[in-house]
Amino acid sequence: MASPTTRRTVLTAALAAAAGAGTAAAAVPATAAPAPSAPRPSAPQAAAPLVDNRFWHTYTDWRHGSGNGTRVLAGTRPGLAIATPVGRTDYTDPHTGETAAWEYATWTSPAHRSAVPATELITSWNARTPAGTWIAVELSATYADGTTTPWFVMGRWASGDGDIRRTSVDDQGDAHSSVWTDALSVDDASTGVRFTSYRIRVTLHRTPGSRLTPTVRRVGAMASAVPDRFEVPASTPVHSRELRVPRYSQNVHIGQYPEYDNGGQAWCSPTSSQMIIEYWGRKPTAEDLAWVRPGLPDPQVCHAARSTYDYQYGGCGNWPFNAAYAATYRDLNAVVTRLGTLTDVERLVRAGIPVITSQSFLEEELTGAGYGTAGHLMTVIGFTPTGDVIANDPASPDNPAVRRVYRRREFENIWLRTKRYDATGRVRSGSGGVCYVFWPQDPTPAQRLVLRSLGLL
Numbered sequence: 001m002a003s004p005t006t007r008r009t010v011l012t013a014a015l016a017a018a019a020g021a022g023t024a025a026a027a028v029p030a031t032a033a034p035a036p037s038a039p040r041p042s043a044p045q046a047a048a049p050l051v052d053n054r055f056w057h058t059y060t061d062w063r064h065g066s067g068n069g070t071r072v073l074a075g076t077r078p079g080l081a082i083a084t085p086v087g088r089t090d091y092t093d094p095h096t097g098e099t100a101a102w103e104y105a106t107w108t109s110p111a112h113r114s115a116v117p118a119t120e121l122i123t124s125w126n127a128r129t130p131a132g133t134w135i136a137v138e139l140s141a142t143y144a145d146g147t148t149t150p151w152f153v154m155g156r157w158a159s160g161d162g163d164i165r166r167t168s169v170d171d172q173g174d175a176h177s178s179v180w181t182d183a184l185s186v187d188d189a190s191t192g193v194r195f196t197s198y199r200i201r202v203t204l205h206r207t208p209g210s211r212l213t214p215t216v217r218r219v220g221a222m223a224s225a226v227p228d229r230f231e232v233p234a235s236t237p238v239h240s241r242e243l244r245v246p247r248y249s250q251n252v253h254i255g256q257y258p259e260y261d262n263g264g265q266a267w268c269s270p271t272s273s274q275m276i277i278e279y280w281g282r283k284p285t286a287e288d289l290a291w292v293r294p295g296l297p298d299p300q301v302c303h304a305a306r307s308t309y310d311y312q313y314g315g316c317g318n319w320p321f322n323a324a325y326a327a328t329y330r331d332l333n334a335v336v337t338r339l340g341t342l343t344d345v346e347r348l349v350r351a352g353i354p355v356i357t358s359q360s361f362l363e364e365e366l367t368g369a370g371y372g373t374a375g376h377l378m379t380v381i382g383f384t385p386t387g388d389v390i391a392n393d394p395a396s397p398d399n400p401a402v403r404r405v406y407r408r409r410e411f412e413n414i415w416l417r418t419k420r421y422d423a424t425g426r427v428r429s430g431s432g433g434v435c436y437v438f439w440p441q442d443p444t445p446a447q448r449l450v451l452r453s454l455g456l457l
Contacts, residue, residue: 050227051338051433052115053455055124055220056200062107069105070204073215077331077441080107082204082213091205095165095311102134102205109200109219117144117194118223119186122434123154124320124335125202126218126327132207133214134158137320139184139221141198143176151201152179155320159328165311168318181313182320182336195223217327222337226432232416234409235341237387239350245279245381247402250394252297253305260305261315269317269377270304271394272356273326276379276438277304279354282329298399317375319358323436331441335456338433342389342412344454345380348437351446355380356436361414362423367407371395372423375431383408 056065059078071083085103092099125137135158138151153169172179176193177186186193200219206212250271253264261267277283284303291306292299307325310318323334339345345355356379363372373395381403382390389411396402414420417430437456439447451457 049116050225050340051455052118052223053220053335053337054112054114054223055218055335055456056109057126057218057220057333064110066108066110067105068107070107077217080202080204080216082206085206088208089205091164093164095167100163101208103208103210104203104205106201106203107216108202111142111197111199112221113197114195114223116223116225117196119189119194119225121184121195121198121221121223122182122319122336123200123219123221124323124337125155125157125216125220126324126333127157127159127214127216128328129158129160129214130212131160131162132210132212134164134205135214135216136203136205137219138201138203139198140201141177141184141195144192144194144196149174149177149184152184154179154182154184155318155324157321157324159307159325161306161309166309166321167312168310170312181310182318189225194225198223218333218335220335222335224338224432226338226418228419229417230419230421232413233341235343235412237346237383237408238343239346240383240385240387241350242382242390243279243349243352243354245354245379245392246275247392247399248275248298248301248394249396249399249402250301251397252399253301256296257302257305260309261317264301264305267301267305267316268394269319269322269356270308270325271301272377272379272392273308273322273436273438274301274304275392275394276354276356276436277326277329277332280329280332280438280440282332317377319434319436322356323438326436326438332438333441334436334438336434336436337454337456339435339454340433341416342408345435346383347450347453349380349382351450352444353437353439353447353450356438357415358431358434359411359415360420360428360430362421365414365420366410368404369393369395369406374422374428377436 062072069084069086070080073079082105088103136156137154139154140151142148152172157166168181204214248271250264250267255263284300289299292302305316308316308321319336323336326334358377360375379392381392387408389406391404392402393404416433418432420428420430422428
């Protein structure tokens, strides 16, 4: 079976930059009470945080940003839209060669100071882009010495591909950091260089003279400083539950639509995304699927692949593009983040929220998988009473075979580590706990509680 690959070896260079980030402080174990003359031991120290999430999505959030030609939409799901364009620009699409004029307006977030002096930043956005509109998302970070990066383009995005080709932008960087498809990473973390804060700028574009507008409902970033590690601490099982998530195999689409990342053998990310979108009761319309050849199985998976394809990267595994695709469906929120332990996933699953995880492994490192991969996405849908992971793994021969049970310790390590060895013994990168989390606009109280505790609300 072909090895399913999601992105450029899971952004090898970006995750290599996590080296030297340091390890979290361990809790001090309890000791016997000291003699009266002995000094009192220090209180146990909490582990240093590794991840900081900040997403702008409330009416107050949008009002606190700096708008130039935008207006803030009120209601149950506040957002941004174009009010009066502030300018006009020509954009030459590098993937079609066509040049077109666009009116635009911008919104810039306040500076967010991260709770984590970070080595990596990954943006996410949720937006609607009717035909004749698109958005650009940019990021500028500040280093610990007070200097700032240029504005880096983290994505030029539209839900369709008729106006522009959605794309990441290569060859961006400064003296200390670089953009690797969808992540801004410190080039050499061992130097001590860290991002301490950042701003995000969104530019909304529309056809000149029209009254069209994109609508942006959420934008933000995950800042992280995951330590360089081949092994991660084992967690203790807490909750057992299994969610009823649709099962889709990417491998039934092998060879279909090779213009989108060579076909289904590389569609693990959009296939996983589609499973969770449908878990939440959303589906593409018949009109959405009209372009798919009749008779193909699960045409919605083909649609997901086309809708997540990054024309610069040449694949469907751009993390923010998958989250943005999910959020095109009615009242769905979607972000890219990192989680610290499998216990965090258990808490989400217990509340009814499945999680899409990114991992790399040799065949012998994940018992029962039957393959090895440089990068693969699958969906965690539950846990057994003994704590093993129940996953919908799209790298399966058919839909019924998608449900798998993987050993907890093996799964936890291949997902959370940042370093691994490939089949030749060379050191490669791991995702360090990257995952997608999708949830409805009106979560239950239990869902709201866990989402807020993880910094996602």
